[in-house]
Amino acid sequence: MNSKSSKNLILIISLIAILACGVSAAIKMANSAPTYDGTGTDVVGLYDDPSTYDNSGADGVASVMVNENNDKTAADNVVYSVVFNYRGYDTLGESFILIGAIAGTMAILRRDKRRGSRKIVYYRKPADNSKASGAVGMEAVGDNDLSTNQYKRKPVIVRCSVSFLMPLAIVYGWYIVIHGAMSPGGGFQGGVLAAGTVLLVYLAYGLTGVRKAFNPSLLHVTETLSEMTYVFVGLLGIFGAMNFCFNFVLSGSEETAMIMNDAVGYHVMAGICCLLIIMLEALGTDEVLPDNGSDNITEKRKAVAQ
Amino acid sequence: MILVNYIASFFLIALGFYCMAVKKNLIKICIGMGIADYGANLLIVSVGFNPGGTAPIFTMSELTQASFFVDPVPQALTLTSIVIGACTTAMTLSLVIRLKEKYGTLQADQVRRLRG
Structure with a gap:
């Protein structure tokens, strides 16, 4: 038995073991019984008078959270109050994971300083009827002498449908954020849904359109500001002599989780926008490379640099 | 009925592991990581399910005296898991972009400097 078939045998045996254990x-x-048996909880009574909760018969953390929810956080959605009030510290760390992912992607995809920034060549329709040098019927121009409407545009159907869908995508994303x-x-x-507009712009107007429409450094700064807003609202609970992320208003239906939710929504939207812009820049798809008979994009770039 | 969810989640996890172990294409390895991630998410959400329960939201037009909630804690944990999965996928894809730029190939067994 050679090494390849024994490797396959080990793989098949381990996959079957995982599946058998899983089943x-x-x-x-x-x-087994469900983790949280909510049948004994009078949810209508809890909604009518939030202070009537009784934790004596609680059989776990979920039961306590559902019982105390309306009295302590004033948020209707229990998952939402778990994320932003009971486990607000965890959500803070989760946002830092997003910041870490963006920093890591920036570090991985950064340009080598010694090689200088890559000059991206766009193609446009020639102004006169002179023979174009780059792609067929197109004339290659640099990034600086490029004005609007000159770079190669996508088909008109894609542009029109994206112009129609883009406001809908933004409004739908922020509807999901605000109605959380x-x-x-x-x-x-x-936030992730609203960040999809970057891809819509990219579909219709290419990398040039993304560069004209979005400002990644501004997005990065405001992302950090929204995270600071989250921490500030969380700390207000401590200033009110309560816990971190506690709802310090506690009168009627006001909830602090709403501000934290909007801050996280903006944070995620800006973060995913940054991530997508960095990756699209690294792909550099509007670039026109000379046809030197090679399919390898790296060799073509080396040929341009020389 | 919940048994189908559990078995499907373990099936997805095994499928993701198979994809990561066997496939040589780096993009397919990323997809395998994603599939295993979604299997784990489905497993966590299914643990909190309670037959007959409603979503843990106090909406008075839909709740009656007899209605009860499902477990809200696994749903909140799944939210965390989804965000971390998205971040991991983004990091992996950026690594794949760099590998493709440097070596000109997406096959994992061709990405090597040392030969022999």
Whole structure:
């Protein structure tokens, strides 16, 4: 038996072991009791008078959270209050994971300083009928002598449908963010949806359009500012002699989680926008490279640099 | 009924591991990581499910005296897991972009400097 078939045998055996353990665990879990049995909780009574909760019969942390939710956080959505009030410290760390991912992507995809910044060549329709040198029927221009409407544009159907869809995407994303308090959703999901506009702009107007429409450094600065807003609102609970991320207002239906949710929504939107712009810049798709018979993009770039 | 969810989640995790171990294309390895991630998310959400329960939201037009909630804590944990999965995928894809630039290939067994 050679090494390749023995490797395959080990792989098949380990996958079958994972599946067998998984199925036996699945049958065991499906037959066990649910982790939180909410049948005894009077949710209508809790909503009508939030202070009537009774934690004496609570059988776990979920039960305590559901019972105390309306009295302590004033948020209708329990998942939302778990994320932004009970586990607000964890959400803070989660946002820092996003910042870490952006910093890591920037570090991985950064240009080598010694090689200088790569000059990206765009192609446009020639002003006169002179013979173009680059792609067929197109004339190569640099980044600086490029004015609007001159770079190669995508088909008109894509541009029109993107112009129609872009406001809808932004409004839908921010609808999900702002309605996080009373419906499924919240800052993380809505922020990612709103950040999809970068890809829409890229689809219709290419990398040049993304560069003209978005300012990555401004996005990065405001992202950090929104994270500071989150920390500030969380700290207000401590200034009010309560816990970090505690709802310090506690009168009627006002909730501090709303501000934290909007801050996280903006943070995620700006962060994912930055991430997408960095990756699109690294791909550099509007670049026109000389046709030297090689399919390898690295060799073509080396040929341009020489 | 919840048994289907559990088995499907373990099946997705095994499929993701298979994809990561066997495939040589780096993009396919990323997809395998994503599939294993989604299997784990499905598993966490399914643990909190309670037959007959509603979403843990106090909306008075839909709640009655008899209605009860499912477990809200696994749903909040899944939110964390999804964000971390997205960040990991972004980092992996940027590494793949760099590898493609440097070596000109996406095949994992061709990305090597030393031969022999």
